[in-house]
Amino acid sequence: MVRLVLIFLIITLPSCTFQKPSSLTVTCIDVGQGDSLLISFPNGKHWLVDAGGVPAGDTESGVDPGHRNVLSVLRAKAIQSLDVVVMTHPDEDHVQGMLAVARHVPVSQVYWNGFEGSRTEKKVRKEFTQRGTRMNVVKAGDVTRVGDVGVSVLSPPAEPILGTRSPENENSVIMLIRYGTKSILLTGDVEEAGERKLLATFGLEIRNVSLLKVAHHGSDSSSMSDFVRRTRPGIAFVSCGKRNRYGHPSGDVIKRLERVGADVYRTDQCGMLEWMTDGRSEAVATMLPCNKNALREAQGVTN
Numbered sequence: 001m002v003r004l005v006l007i008f009l010i011i012t013l014p015s016c017t018f019q020k021p022s023s024l025t026v027t028c029i030d031v032g033q034g035d036s037l038l039i040s041f042p043n044g045k046h047w048l049v050d051a052g053g054v055p056a057g058d059t060e061s062g063v064d065p066g067h068r069n070v071l072s073v074l075r076a077k078a079i080q081s082l083d084v085v086v087m088t089h090p091d092e093d094h095v096q097g098m099l100a101v102a103r104h105v106p107v108s109q110v111y112w113n114g115f116e117g118s119r120t121e122k123k124v125r126k127e128f129t130q131r132g133t134r135m136n137v138v139k140a141g142d143v144t145r146v147g148d149v150g151v152s153v154l155s156p157p158a159e160p161i162l163g164t165r166s167p168e169n170e171n172s173v174i175m176l177i178r179y180g181t182k183s184i185l186l187t188g189d190v191e192e193a194g195e196r197k198l199l200a201t202f203g204l205e206i207r208n209v210s211l212l213k214v215a216h217h218g219s220d221s222s223s224m225s226d227f228v229r230r231t232r233p234g235i236a237f238v239s240c241g242k243r244n245r246y247g248h249p250s251g252d253v254i255k256r257l258e259r260v261g262a263d264v265y266r267t268d269q270c271g272m273l274e275w276m277t278d279g280r281s282e283a284v285a286t287m288l289p290c291n292k293n294a295l296r297e298a299q300g301v302t303n
């Protein structure tokens with residue numbers, strides 16, 4: 001496998017990073033303890049999956065990661081509108097930052113899982129609706145194409161998973177994205193019951209993914225051994241805050257990922273993460289120097 005690891009050699013946000021016109025890029029925006037992923041497709045479309053957030057986040061004080069991080073990245077990349085926004089589930093650390101996005105960036109349509117959540121989440125949906133954004137509840141089995149890239153929704157299941165500790169997490173919107181020989185699995189905050197459902201329903205599809213967005217910030221309530229062995233990611237991105245109060249990511253989860261050969265990158269250690277493919281080869285860039293093994297490997301790579 002040809003893999004190139006780069007470091008953003010700039011202190012400020014990269015203005016254009018290294019995206020080429022024919023590439024598919026996944027940017028894991030550093031929103032602290034939360035999730036936000038920007039997907040830039042080869043045909044120029046842009047999707048945003050979650051926007052980070054803090055409970056009772058205050059957009060006026062400038063601490064809101066939607067404002068501070070997500071909008072900054074969109075500006076730095078000269079992205080003026082979004083084709084699709086995905087709200088994986090209604091937890092604050094995924095949707096609160098979406099208020100700033102809804103207010104400042106035109107969005108064509110929103111995909112969400114149909115689970116109503118906090119007041120913030122309802123406010124976000126109202127904000128989008130008032131601006132004429134189309135709201136779509138998505139379900140496992142939905143598929144779409146964005147140019148040459150296939151996007152499959154694998155969760156929430158038609159029959160929602162109920163009666164667990166967190167039905168919101170278990171029914172996260174999960175997507176499998178395929179381009180050429182490469183595949184990306186985005187898992188939201190799915191936990192054990194959702195992973196089991198995924199293995200039972202889409203076990204073949206999720207084998208050996210190129211890039212895994214590790215579920216639930218690397219919590220040990222997710223990334224069960226069977227799931228990690230089946231997905232066997234080449235690269236794993238963990239989005240979590242420095243010294244967060246939940247202890248994410250779990251050391252056991254990191255070990256499970258490394259045991260199947262994954263190169264693990266964490267936003268709390270590496271800052272913003274970016275993965276790019278032309279459908280055949282792939283490259284990873286990190287805002288800060290990190291992951292010595294991956295960097296050593298990169299020194300022997302010429303392509």
Ligand SMILES: [Zn+2]
Binds near residue numbers: 091216
């Ligand atoms: Zn979360």
